[in-house]
Amino acid sequence: MIKIITVIIAVLLIGFIAWWFFGKREQKEVDATMNDNMQKVTVTVDGGYSPNTVVLKKDVPAEVIFDRKDPSNCLEKVVFEDFGINQFLPEKQKTAIKIDTSKAGEYNYACGMNMFHGKVIVK
Ligand SMILES: [Cu+2]
Numbered sequence: 272m273i274k275i276i277t278v279i280i281a282v283l284l285i286g287f288i289a290w291w292f293f294g295k296r297e298q299k300e301v302d303a304t305m306n307d308n309m310q311k312v313t314v315t316v317d318g319g320y321s322p323n324t325v326v327l328k329k330d331v332p333a334e335v336i337f338d339r340k341d342p343s344n345c346l347e348k349v350v351f352e353d354f355g356i357n358q359f360l361p362e363k364q365k366t367a368i369k370i371d372t373s374k375a376g377e378y379n380y381a382c383g384m385n386m387f388h389g390k391v392i393v394k
Contacts, residue, residue, distance in 0.1 A: 300324045300392070303333060310334075311367075316349075316360060317341045320380075320389035327393045333370045335391060339363065348383035351391075357383075 301322040303310035309332045312325045316339040327333045337349055339360040349368070350357050353376075360366045370378075370391060378391045 300326055302326045303328070303335075305331075308332070311336060313338055313365070314389065315340060316346050319346075319387045323388075324390045324392060327370060327372050327391060329372050329375050329393050331372055333372045333393075334367045335370055336365050336367045338365045345384060345386060346382050349380055350383060350385075351378060351380045353378045356380075 299322045301312060303312035303325060310327055311334045313336045314325060315321045316337050318341055325335060337360050339346065339362055342362055346360070348357060348359055354371055356368060358366060358368055372393045375393050378393070379388060380391065381388045
């Protein structure tokens with residue numbers, strides 16, 4: 272009987288963890304807006320990245336502005352491996368990061384510990 276209860280609890284726990292990591296984060300795509308011949312889009316950093324995916328136009332200078340509201344040092348850095356960017360984001364501030372839009376593609380980024388992920392799509 273104890274074994275069955277243990278198994279049930281383990282399954283519930285695994286289900287909860289899976290939901291926490293994969294289910295909760297909404298996956299919405301947002302297009303950048305044009306402003307002075309530049310496209311800009313703001314990503315709120317608060318328990319993850321929102322919106323999770325931003326879409327940029329190819330060959331138009333672009334900035335992704337990270338608005339860090341989260342106090343945890345987990346999200347204090349944003350890393351774009353493809354661009355060699357490892358940028359510190361001061362808390363309660365907006366940090367603009369220039370993105371190279373010369374090549375179409377999907378570029379993933381993550382927090383410094385590779386726990387939270389977001390994506391920039393250039394097309
Ligand atoms: Cu982290």
